[in-house]
Structure formats: structure tokens, C-alpha cells
Amino acid sequence: MNHILYPVEELTESMDAKASIQIKDAMIRTLLTDSRKLSDMDQGLFFALKGRRDGHTFIEEVYNAGVRSFVISDPDFDHIKFKGCNFYLVDDTLKALQNLASVHRSKFDYPVIGITGSNGKTVVKEWLYQLLAPENNIVRSPKSYNSQLGVPLSVWEMNEENDLGIFEAGVSKGDEMAALAAVIRPTIGILTNIGEAHNDGFDTLEDKIAEKLKLFEGVDLFIYSCKYLNQYTGELPGTNKFTWCYRDKADLEVFDDEVLEDKYQFLRARFNDTEVEAVIPFTDQASVENAIICWATLLALGYEPEEADKRLEKLVPIGMRLELKTGINYCSVIDDSYSLDLSSLAIALDFLNQQNQHSRRTLILSDLPGIDSPEVYEQIHQMIENKSVDRLIGVGPLISKYGHEFSCEKEFYESSEDFLQSFPSIKFGHETILLKGARAFEFEKISQLLTQKVHETVLEINLNALEHNLNYYKALLPKGKKVMAMVKAFSYGSGSFEITNLLEFNKVDYLAVAYADEGVALRKSGTTLPIMVMSPDSMAFDAIIENKLEPEIYSMRILEEFVSALSRKGHKDYPVHIKLDTGMHRLGFMEGEVEQLLEYLKDNKSIHIQSIFSHLVASEDPEHDKFTEQQINLFSMLSERIMELYNYHIIRHISNTSGISRWPDAVFDMVRLGIGLYGIDLSIRDKSPLQTVTSLKTSISQIKQIPAGDTVGYGRAGKMPDGGTIATVKIGYADGYSRKLGNGIGSMLVRGKKVKTIGKICMDMCMIDITGINAAEGDEVIVFNDNIRVEDLAMKMETIPYEVLTGISQRVKRVYYYE
Structure with a gap:
């Protein structure tokens, strides 16, 4: 499982880079693209990607973490100040990453399956892994890594010990697939289906199909369903083709189906002029179609129908998601136990490292299936050391065998049964626990013991969707503008530290809560971001000051009482936020009160005005646009009068969620993003680009x-x-x-x-x-x-x-x- 090491010269050539080399004997094993997810720093290569954030701005942070090799695209970047480093200058850092992965792919001649389609790519990939694993050492895309970035990172995991690769590729518009095809270079192609997903990115259905089929140019075998390509007029790829269809002529023609015991689908088909059958342990339409694709693949690869039937019946659901739950004894439990390999372990450890609610982190880890290698377990040791894991609980004979490789607090059990029997004597409390186990170890039993038993009705929160929505609004903002995320009212019912950990990880600038006790709870859970308290009262001032919270000042009474509290404690230049009432008429200084405010502020040294803000009344409603314009103009005028008193920069903000969408001229220095994070923006009338959280x-x-x-x-x-x-x-x-x-x-x-x-x-x-x-x-x-x-x-x-x-x-x- 040792990855190929790449020397300086080969990297320079593969990426067509201009190199500034200070470490001539440097060797690269790991590709790094996110400053928040670093590992293997000594042999890591950091790509300063440009997207919603410019990776060049994080180079100093990555350098301080220990990385010494960088790929940049900005010719004016001052790399000279970074001593003892290698810098590779390229035209496009993402393209350089793809080129390097393509070179890596060319070193292996074993079969590679490429999968694309509108839906089902990840499920088909994971089921094929289950079906083909008995006789193959398979490398595959972790989770749903199928993007322009995810594909090269997946292919980079190819190794000489593998004998089969399975990679998925996804595109949302034209001219994207060629780059992915050059990286994957599949020998076997599978088209799952053609559906509605990403229709907006293509002029016609024909264009969409043609773009997806670019992945399969030059494949030896192309597997697809006639029903999705019957109307396609272009040339189909593949030296050999294998088709499947429902009740229509195909190499695998499914002509009958029946539901058994409400949980199995019995399928009958014709293959090679013979009637064949398969039992699939699913009945929903999407799962049945995905299973038929896998059935067709097994037959196309030469498996006997009886063997294919036997394996298909043992398929298990794909739990593609990592879940964060409330655990026993004030613990948080991260359950990611559907599968285990080094790539998915790295992803799970990054998520564990993101959690700040407990100071202690525990990893419960099983054997890596079929891997008996000291080098691999030494690599795992390095991974968990980089991610500050405090305790390792190993389950399985192999991880127990290599237990000496780990330097953290550790204990080992030969099997899951041994762990379950010992569970009453194992102490868990006030810690974040990551469960990461291969399916054979049945870690779901461990999860049941660790998870708090509560009400059976569940509110599921999709953190990917929340991250997507945050990035959607960030993309609407001019460069350099700040985001304050509203997490009041238990983050709109969605949770507290679970949401703020993700927001902090994604580098929002501020948090806002309604009351001081919400802010105190966030501080206790490890949140370090600045927090504005929107409804402070004098009884909470001590807690606000002790927890470094920043109060909204909305009246002379609150201002005088807070200054008095600061004086008692001997504080100066304490950050506060001045609220102006421009029309909401809820809280804030009205226009006629600003002169009194200015007079009071003039000689006051106790406070530092961090921001001035107001609240839009109807930013989502075109009917009230004239009033919204009046609010913005009044806010601009009043805030400028206050700013004239000070020789330092004061942040200004008035835009809420709908304000970001509809009023780009009202961004000022910062915006306050609220319910839009959760996929709801009342100003978006047509098809929403937001995702349901x-x-x-x-x-x-x-x-x-x-x-x-x-x-x-x-x-x-x-x-x-x-x-x-x-x-x-x-x-x-x-x-x-x-x-x-x-x-x-x-x-x-x-x-x-x-x-x-x-x-x-x-x-x-x-x-x-x-x-x-x-x-x-x-x-x-x-x-x-x-x-x-x-x-x-x-x-x-x-x-x-x-x-x-x-x-x-x-x-x-x-x-x-x-x-």
C-alpha cells in the first residue's frame, strides 16, 4: 500500500511547471488542496486552487503547518519569503493537479471501470465494489468524489497492489468531461441513466448525452441501457457493447419482476438465449435499476448467471453519509461505519478534527479489510496523530497486531464481540467519538450502545446542503466582504455547536445569537469566532464580558448600563455593535436619537465600535423596494455620521438573506446570512439554487x-x-x-x-x-x-x-x- 513517490524533476515535467527548488531531494506522496485538511506534511504537495477562495491566501498557514511543496498560478506571488520550500508555477493549478493525476494513472495497466450518469453513480460504484471484492484488490472513489477536483484525488490513490479501479465522474455542463476522461482513462464504461439532473447546463438532451459519453471514448467494453440512448443520434463508444433493458431487446432483457415478502425483487431475464433470474434485496425503483446495472456488469465481465444471482442477493444498502449524533454521557458520536479504506478514513478524521464541542477525541477503528501490512498501520498512525486523536480503540486481530505502531492512548479488542462484552467497563464521557469500521465488524451494534436513546421522531440536518447554501451566498458577494451567520434560536431549530463548527470550519467571520446564554453555550462548546448578542440585558452583562461576547447596543439605556459594567471591571475598548432603526421600529437608535448618541460616544473610551448595522424590513418583496431604498440611504447617511468620530475602520451591515440576493448595492462591509443557510430565501420565486437542509x-x-x-x-x-x-x-x-x-x-x-x-x-x-x-x-x-x-x-x-x-x-x- 505504499504510494509511488514522485521526485522534483518528474513533478516539474508532469505539470509543465516552472520550478523554484530549494529541497532537491523532496519526494511527494500526498496531494493537498484544503488548508483545513492537511496530512503527511513532509511529503505533501499543496495546490493553491482558485475558486470561491483563493488558495494563495492560505499558503502561509499551510507553510506554518509544515508543508514545504506548493503549486501556484500567481506569477506575482512572493514565494521568496518562504524558506526551504519548493514552488511550482503553472498556468492553472486545477489543470496541473489533473495532469499529475493523469500521469499517475498511466503507470497502471489493470482494468479501470468508469461510471457516469444523472443518478446512481455512487451506489453502482459501491455495489460493484461489494460484488467484485472477493477476487479483486479494488481502488475506488471515496464517497461521491466525482468532480473536477474529486476525480484526480481519487485516481491518485491507485497503487501497484490494486488490480481493479472503479471511479465515478459527474458533470453539470458542457466541456467538463474531457478533463475527467483524461484522468480516469476507463477500460470499461458504465452509463447509469440519463435524467433531469443538471439539465440547465446543456442546450439539448443530445448535448447532455454526448458530453457524458466522452468519458467512454476508447473503452474496451461499454455497458448501458437501450432506453436512455435509443433516441441518441451520435456514435456510441466501446469496442464491445453490452446492453440491458426492461421488456425490450437487449443482451440482458428483463421481462418479469415480482415483489417477495415486501423486501425482495425477483427478476427474470433473457441472456444468451437462456432464461436467467436474480433476487435483489430491494424493492424501490431506483435501487432495482441500480442493481440491474450491476447484474449486467457481472454478466458482461463473464460471471456465470448463478454466481451473479448469489452475489446480488447479498447486496447491502449503501450508507453514504457520515452521521453526527448525541451520545451517552455527554458525548458526540460520529457514525461512519458503512465501509473502511484509507481515503474514507482521512475524510472522517477531517470531520472529527472539525468538532470543537469536546476537548477529547476518540477513534474506534476496525481492521482494514484484507490488509496485513505494518506500513499501512504506520500510515494510519500518522493520520490520527496529524488530526490530534487522543485515544484509539482498535477492534480486530490486525490492528491489535500492529498496536505498537500507535503512540496515543490506546486499547485493543480482537473482535466486535470482545468490545461489546467489555463495553460496561470502558469509560466514555464528554468526548467526540468517531466510529469507523469495515462492514464485517458490524459497528452498528457499537453505535446503538453509544447513541443516546431519545424520541424516535428525527430532524435530519444535511451539512453538505448547508455548506452549499453558504457558498452560494458567498459567491454573490464581492471579494473581501464578510459574512455574519445567524445562529439564534438553536440555529433556526437545527442545532447549536453542530452548525457553528461547520460555519467556523468554512471561515465565516461572525456569529450572531439572540441572547447571551446562547453565546455562552457556544463558547463552552469551543467556538472561537466573534459572537454578537442581539438582545442583551443588564443581567447578562457579566456573562457577556466573561465569555468575550459582543453586545448589540440599541438604546441609550443599554449603552449607559453596559459602559457602567465595563467600568466596574476596568475594561476599555470593548467591542460593541451599534443598531440603527431605519424603519423596522423594533430595536435601534432612530434618526432623531443619533445626536445624543454621538455626544455620549465622543469622549467614551470604554467601548470600541466594531460595527454599525440596521435591519431591512421587506428586502424580499418588490412591492416595497422604494422603502428598502430609503432604509439603505438612511443607514448609509447615519452610519457615516457615526464613523466620522473615529479614526479606525468600522464594519457596516444591513443586508439579510434576501438582501444579499436582491440588493447587491447594500452589501457594505458585511452581510447577515440567516434562513438562507437552511435553503429558504423568500426572494427567490422560481427554481431555487439552494438545497434543502x-x-x-x-x-x-x-x-x-x-x-x-x-x-x-x-x-x-x-x-x-x-x-x-x-x-x-x-x-x-x-x-x-x-x-x-x-x-x-x-x-x-x-x-x-x-x-x-x-x-x-x-x-x-x-x-x-x-x-x-x-x-x-x-x-x-x-x-x-x-x-x-x-x-x-x-x-x-x-x-x-x-x-x-x-x-x-x-x-x-x-x-x-x-x-
Whole structure:
């Protein structure tokens, strides 16, 4: 598992770079692209990529961390001041990274499977890994690394000990696939499907198909479904082709299917003029199609139909997401135990390192499947040392065998059963625990023991989507403008430190909370970002000062009381934020009060004005644009009058979420991003570029057959004149599901189908009409997600999305996931 080491000369040639070399014997093993995710610094090569952030601005930080080799594209960058380093100057750092990965790929002649399509790429890749692993040493893309950056990082993991590669590639517009094809160079190509995803990036469906097919130019074998390419007029790639289709002529023609025991799909097909069959342990349409693609691949690769059937029946679901949960004894548990390899371990360790809520970090790690190598376990030791892991709990004979490689606090168990038996005597408390195990070790049993048992209704928070939304708004801002993220009200119901850790990791500039106790909680969880308190009161001043929080000053009373508190404690130049009332008429100094404020501030040395701000009333509504313009102009005028008193820079901000979208001239120095982080922007009327962050899920407790004429629930409000089937689900108004959503006003999803509530909403549960749906007790029920949107619920409740999100009870379990 030792990666090829690349010397200076080869790097220079591979990247077509101009090199400034101070370490002539340097060797490179690891590619680094993110200053927050560094490892193997001695043999790492940092690429200063240009995107939403310019990687050149982080070189000093990376240098201080120990990296000594850099790829840059700015010819004016002052690299001379960095002593003992190698710098490679290229035209485009991303292209240089892709070129280097392409050179690396050329050193291996074993088969490589390339996968693309609109959906299902990651699932097909992971299932093929399961199906082909018994006789192959496979390198594959970690998680869904299929982008212009993810593909070269994936291919870089190819090694001489592998004998098969499986890589996925994704494109969202034209002229993207050629670069990925040059890196992957597949010998076998799989097209999963052609769907609606990324339609906006192509003029026609034909253009979209042609772009995806560029991945397969020159492949020996191309596997695809006729139904997706029947209308395509271009030339199909592949020296050899293998087709599959439902009830249509193909090499694998599926002509019959049947659901068995509500959990298996029995498939019958024709292959080589013979009837073949397969049993797949899934029944949903997407999983069945993905499994058929895998079936076709096995047959195309020469596996006997009986062997293919045997392997397909053992497929297991792909848990592609890393979950952060509340654990026992005040712990946080990161569950990423669906698979284990070095690449996915590195990703999980980065996420662990991102968590600040506990000072202690523990890794529970199983053997790497099939790898008995001291070099590999020494590499793992270096990885966990770089990420400041305090304790390692190893599970398995191999990691126990190489336990001497690890220098941190450590303990080892020969098997999961040994660990589970010893669990009562193992101490866990006030720490973040990462679970990372190969599937054979059944770490889900360990997760069940470590995870706090709470209410079965769950609010899932997609941290990838939140990160996407943050970056969407950052991209709208001119360079150098700051972002204050609003995390008041438990981050709009989504959590506190779990959200702020991600925001801090993504380098927002400020946080804002409503009350001091929210800020104190964030400080205790390790947040170091500056925090503005929007509704301070005199009783909280001591806590504000002790925790280095920064109060909003909205009136002369608050200003005088806070200055008095500062004087008692002997503080000077304490940061505060001056709130101006430009039309909201909630809190803030009105225009007529500014002269009194200026007179007071003139000789005051206790405070330092960090920012001046105001709040837009209706930035999302074109009807009130004239009023919004008046607010912006008044704010500009009043803030300038205050700034004239000082010879230092004062930050100004007035834009909220909709202000960022609709009022680019009102950015000033900083913006306040609130509900837009969670995928809701009331100013966006058409198809939103934002992603849904929260999904509320519950489950069916009981199913009943109701006779004709019977009623359901309190007050006999739910009427069923024709009878039918109802399900009682575990959510009620005490969980935040409003009583206004009863009697058919609200809808939920059961097995992908929308059903209505029936009867009144109870405190802890409610009933839904599932007549005609083949549901079972224990089935998952979706209360809201990207199909039943929060905005739709808010409309039915005659309220706003803010109230829906913040109204979700604290007894509802929050689960955070990162894919």
C-alpha cells in the first residue's frame, strides 16, 4: 500500500511547471488542496486552487503547518519569503493537479471501470465494489468524489497492489468531461441513466448525452441501457457493447419482476438465449435499476448467471453519509461505519478534527479489510496523530497486531464481540467519538450502545446542503466582504455547536445569537469566532464580558448600563455593535436619537465600535423596494455620521438573506446570512439554487382498518364514510407539528406517496389516511423534506418558514450527516 513517490524533476515535467527548488531531494506522496485538511506534511504537495477562495491566501498557514511543496498560478506571488520550500508555477493549478493525476494513472495497466450518469453513480460504484471484492484488490472513489477536483484525488490513490479501479465522474455542463476522461482513462464504461439532473447546463438532451459519453471514448467494453440512448443520434463508444433493458431487446432483457415478502425483487431475464433470474434485496425503483446495472456488469465481465444471482442477493444498502449524533454521557458520536479504506478514513478524521464541542477525541477503528501490512498501520498512525486523536480503540486481530505502531492512548479488542462484552467497563464521557469500521465488524451494534436513546421522531440536518447554501451566498458577494451567520434560536431549530463548527470550519467571520446564554453555550462548546448578542440585558452583562461576547447596543439605556459594567471591571475598548432603526421600529437608535448618541460616544473610551448595522424590513418583496431604498440611504447617511468620530475602520451591515440576493448595492462591509443557510430565501420565486437542509421524519406506530362510517381522533373530527386504512405516527403538536395541519390540511410521505392527515393532531401523535398503500408498522414517514417543503407547511399553517423550523421541539432527535 505504499504510494509511488514522485521526485522534483518528474513533478516539474508532469505539470509543465516552472520550478523554484530549494529541497532537491523532496519526494511527494500526498496531494493537498484544503488548508483545513492537511496530512503527511513532509511529503505533501499543496495546490493553491482558485475558486470561491483563493488558495494563495492560505499558503502561509499551510507553510506554518509544515508543508514545504506548493503549486501556484500567481506569477506575482512572493514565494521568496518562504524558506526551504519548493514552488511550482503553472498556468492553472486545477489543470496541473489533473495532469499529475493523469500521469499517475498511466503507470497502471489493470482494468479501470468508469461510471457516469444523472443518478446512481455512487451506489453502482459501491455495489460493484461489494460484488467484485472477493477476487479483486479494488481502488475506488471515496464517497461521491466525482468532480473536477474529486476525480484526480481519487485516481491518485491507485497503487501497484490494486488490480481493479472503479471511479465515478459527474458533470453539470458542457466541456467538463474531457478533463475527467483524461484522468480516469476507463477500460470499461458504465452509463447509469440519463435524467433531469443538471439539465440547465446543456442546450439539448443530445448535448447532455454526448458530453457524458466522452468519458467512454476508447473503452474496451461499454455497458448501458437501450432506453436512455435509443433516441441518441451520435456514435456510441466501446469496442464491445453490452446492453440491458426492461421488456425490450437487449443482451440482458428483463421481462418479469415480482415483489417477495415486501423486501425482495425477483427478476427474470433473457441472456444468451437462456432464461436467467436474480433476487435483489430491494424493492424501490431506483435501487432495482441500480442493481440491474450491476447484474449486467457481472454478466458482461463473464460471471456465470448463478454466481451473479448469489452475489446480488447479498447486496447491502449503501450508507453514504457520515452521521453526527448525541451520545451517552455527554458525548458526540460520529457514525461512519458503512465501509473502511484509507481515503474514507482521512475524510472522517477531517470531520472529527472539525468538532470543537469536546476537548477529547476518540477513534474506534476496525481492521482494514484484507490488509496485513505494518506500513499501512504506520500510515494510519500518522493520520490520527496529524488530526490530534487522543485515544484509539482498535477492534480486530490486525490492528491489535500492529498496536505498537500507535503512540496515543490506546486499547485493543480482537473482535466486535470482545468490545461489546467489555463495553460496561470502558469509560466514555464528554468526548467526540468517531466510529469507523469495515462492514464485517458490524459497528452498528457499537453505535446503538453509544447513541443516546431519545424520541424516535428525527430532524435530519444535511451539512453538505448547508455548506452549499453558504457558498452560494458567498459567491454573490464581492471579494473581501464578510459574512455574519445567524445562529439564534438553536440555529433556526437545527442545532447549536453542530452548525457553528461547520460555519467556523468554512471561515465565516461572525456569529450572531439572540441572547447571551446562547453565546455562552457556544463558547463552552469551543467556538472561537466573534459572537454578537442581539438582545442583551443588564443581567447578562457579566456573562457577556466573561465569555468575550459582543453586545448589540440599541438604546441609550443599554449603552449607559453596559459602559457602567465595563467600568466596574476596568475594561476599555470593548467591542460593541451599534443598531440603527431605519424603519423596522423594533430595536435601534432612530434618526432623531443619533445626536445624543454621538455626544455620549465622543469622549467614551470604554467601548470600541466594531460595527454599525440596521435591519431591512421587506428586502424580499418588490412591492416595497422604494422603502428598502430609503432604509439603505438612511443607514448609509447615519452610519457615516457615526464613523466620522473615529479614526479606525468600522464594519457596516444591513443586508439579510434576501438582501444579499436582491440588493447587491447594500452589501457594505458585511452581510447577515440567516434562513438562507437552511435553503429558504423568500426572494427567490422560481427554481431555487439552494438545497434543502432539514428533513423531519417519524414512523408508523400502528395500522388500523376502519369500518365505513367510523370516525378518527378527538371530537370525531376525522370522518371515513367509506372506511379505509389509517396509520398512527409518532409526531404531534408537542413536537412542533401544528394542530392547524389536522383534518387533511397536512400531508406526509409514506413509501414515496403523499397521504393526508385525518382527525385532529394530538399532543404526541397524529393519524394519516394510508388507504391503498402497502405500508407496514415501523415504516418511515416523511413529515417534510425537499418534496413536502417547509414553505408549503408554513402556508398551510398561515405562518412563515421561520416558525416551522424554530418550532420543532427539543425532544425531537437531531441527526447531522455529511456525505
